Amino acid sequence: MRDFSSDHRWLSLNTATVRKQGDLIAIIDACARHGIRAIDPWRDQVAAVGLDRAVRAVHDAGLELSGYCRGGMFTADAAHRIEARDDNRRAVDEAKALGAPCIVLVVGGLPQYSRPGSVASKDIVAARTQVHDAIAEMLEYAREADMPLAIEPLHPAYAADRACVNSTKQALDICDQLDPERTGALGVALDVYHIWWDPELMPQIARAGKDRLLAFHVCDWLVPTKDILNDRGMMGDGVIDITSVRSAVEAQGFAGYSEIEIFSNDWWARPMDEVLRTCIARHRTVV
Amino acid sequence: MRDFSSDHRWLSLNTATVRKQGDLIAIIDACARHGIRAIDPWRDQVAAVGLDRAVRAVHDAGLELSGYCRGGMFTADAAHRIEARDDNRRAVDEAKALGAPCIVLVVGGLPQYSRPGSVASKDIVAARTQVHDAIAEMLEYAREADMPLAIEPLHPAYAADRACVNSTKQALDICDQLDPERTGALGVALDVYHIWWDPELMPQIARAGKDRLLAFHVCDWLVPTKDILNDRGMMGDGVIDITSVRSAVEAQGFAGYSEIEIFSNDWWARPMDEVLRTCIARHRTVV
Numbered sequence: 001m002r003d004f005s006s007d008h009r010w011l012s013l014n015t016a017t018v019r020k021q022g023d024l025i026a027i028i029d030a031c032a033r034h035g036i037r038a039i040d041p042w043r044d045q046v047a048a049v050g051l052d053r054a055v056r057a058v059h060d061a062g063l064e065l066s067g068y069c070r071g072g073m074f075t076a077d078a079a080h081r082i083e084a085r086d087d088n089r090r091a092v093d094e095a096k097a098l099g100a101p102c103i104v105l106v107v108g109g110l111p112q113y114s115r116p117g118s119v120a121s122k123d124i125v126a127a128r129t130q131v132h133d134a135i136a137e138m139l140e141y142a143r144e145a146d147m148p149l150a151i152e153p154l155h156p157a158y159a160a161d162r163a164c165v166n167s168t169k170q171a172l173d174i175c176d177q178l179d180p181e182r183t184g185a186l187g188v189a190l191d192v193y194h195i196w197w198d199p200e201l202m203p204q205i206a207r208a209g210k211d212r213l214l215a216f217h218v219c220d221w222l223v224p225t226k227d228i229l230n231d232r233g234m235m236g237d238g239v240i241d242i243t244s245v246r247s248a249v250e251a252q253g254f255a256g257y258s259e260i261e262i263f264s265n266d267w268w269a270r271p272m273d274e275v276l277r278t279c280i281a282r283h284r285t286v287v
Numbered sequence: 288m289r290d291f292s293s294d295h296r297w298l299s300l301n302t303a304t305v306r307k308q309g310d311l312i313a314i315i316d317a318c319a320r321h322g323i324r325a326i327d328p329w330r331d332q333v334a335a336v337g338l339d340r341a342v343r344a345v346h347d348a349g350l351e352l353s354g355y356c357r358g359g360m361f362t363a364d365a366a367h368r369i370e371a372r373d374d375n376r377r378a379v380d381e382a383k384a385l386g387a388p389c390i391v392l393v394v395g396g397l398p399q400y401s402r403p404g405s406v407a408s409k410d411i412v413a414a415r416t417q418v419h420d421a422i423a424e425m426l427e428y429a430r431e432a433d434m435p436l437a438i439e440p441l442h443p444a445y446a447a448d449r450a451c452v453n454s455t456k457q458a459l460d461i462c463d464q465l466d467p468e469r470t471g472a473l474g475v476a477l478d479v480y481h482i483w484w485d486p487e488l489m490p491q492i493a494r495a496g497k498d499r500l501l502a503f504h505v506c507d508w509l510v511p512t513k514d515i516l517n518d519r520g521m522m523g524d525g526v527i528d529i530t531s532v533r534s535a536v537e538a539q540g541f542a543g544y545s546e547i548e549i550f551s552n553d554w555w556a557r558p559m560d561e562v563l564r565t566c567i568a569r570h571r572t573v574v
Contacts, residue, residue, distance in 0.1 A: 228444075
């Protein structure tokens with residue numbers, strides 16, 4: 001396993017971590033101040049400053065991207081399916097312009113939450129079938145653009161409203177079905193927050209292998225969790241044995257960024273520089 | 288599948304559902320008023336009125352039990368392990384006195400939450416090993432008392448603080464290891480709240496079979512969930528296709544109670560009779 005204790009060369013900042021403290025330009029400036037070399041920006045943050053300006057700012061700062069957040073939300077009723085498809089194609093184009101190595105896919109839960117306005121459903125099996133088919137469709141477009149897709153399994157707490165792919169196994173099953181040759185066009189984004197509880201985690205990481213491990217995200221699970229979406233912890237403040245998961249991922253050959261993504265009302269309320277200083281310290285000590 | 292639309296013969300009330308509105312005696316009186324024929328009482332509610340009085344009240348009301356909540360919280364450091372063992376033996380004795388058909392086991396998460404005062408750990412793999420060993424030990428005592436143990440897999444949102452058995456597969460793996468002959472001494476308690484999201488749910492229910500299906504609990508998953516423990520929904524108010532799960536369980540031969548267990552700050556704030564009337568109406572229409 002790589003030694004992170006003496007620098008933060010392999011720290012990437014998911015820009016949602018400080019989304020309340022400033023826009024994407026301000027975040028990129030802060031990364032420069034703190035010697036952070038990579039980010040994973042969100043689409044709404046890019047849109048807020050304009051794609052061209054975002055591309056220039058990333059380039060001028062000499063930043064790499066560790067991903068682009070996010071594509072997906074595939075589940076929709078018939079009336080909203082074209083919208084979902086086109087939206088995902090635009091995500092591919094944006095990721096390409098930004099030089100992202102992959103698009104992170106949050107696949108959507110039940111259609112009424114994934115694409116608001118869709119007819120309500122309780123059929124999670126149907127949602128999963130739709131996700132499979134929509135990824136197959138998006139993959140054709142993404143392959144042409146040479147843009148890998150990284151399916152992110154989300155914690156089962158989000159099965160209804162954010163993603164009905166809830167385990168690494170499920171994500172890898174889709175990869176095996178749609179890209180059996182392991183071309184690199186399809187893989188997974190593993191976030192310790194979503195997967196740490198999974199009894200099958202270690203064998204599934206081994207099954208993924210280097211070809212399928214496109215992104216690795218860290219934060220922590222707090223006890224108690226006060227908000228199901230926005231109370232994620234700074235690494236070291238919760239119960240996840242983060243190092244053991246990173247060790248398993250790196251044992252497969254993963255050598256990319258360790259991306260910090262923290263949705264937290266607490267951390268959003270602190271100054272950006274304090275958050276980044278803390279991220280760097282924890283990256284060196286508990287990641 | 289049984290038709291529940293015309294009566295509530297197979298409704299059981301988990302007494303936690305109205306724990307804030309009255310003590311166990313008041314709940315038993317309310318069940319009599321509403322023609323509810325079975326309950327699943329919690330140990331603290333029994334202790335609050337005294338075991339002997341609880342036994343008499345259950346008997347005098349002609350109530351059946353659908354389970355006894357709860358044994359478990361097995362994970363502990365060395366200093367707290369004897370306490371955990373003895374506590375679970377007392378649970379067996381109480382369940383026997385009350386005439387319960389099984390004890391529901393919530394197995395515990397990390398030791399510092401399961402048995403407060405235990406040395407903190409982030410090792411969920413070790414916790415799971417400890418759960419396996421402790422169930423094996425409890426099973427010896429429970430077999431002598433002829434008291435079946437029902438392992439309840441809990442939603443992964445509770446993996447840290449309440450139960451590190453988080454899927455039906457995991458619970459059944461323990462059953463197969465400790466009771467390969469399917470004697471009826473060990474099985475599972477399935478609560479739709481905890482398992483509805485699981486992609487492997489249907490095959491695992493089939494794997495369980497009648498022998499292992501000792502209890503069936505219902506409530507609903509609300510979107511958004513405002514509190515990770517105490518914002519469970521009344522059946523029909525959330526996203527779970529409850530009928531499809533009951534259908535699968537009954538297809539295996541399960542013919543017991545459909546037990547309503549709702550931890551909800553909202554429902555705890557309403558009069559007991561209103562809650563029970565709503566439970567009965569929903570039992571007939573959406574369970």
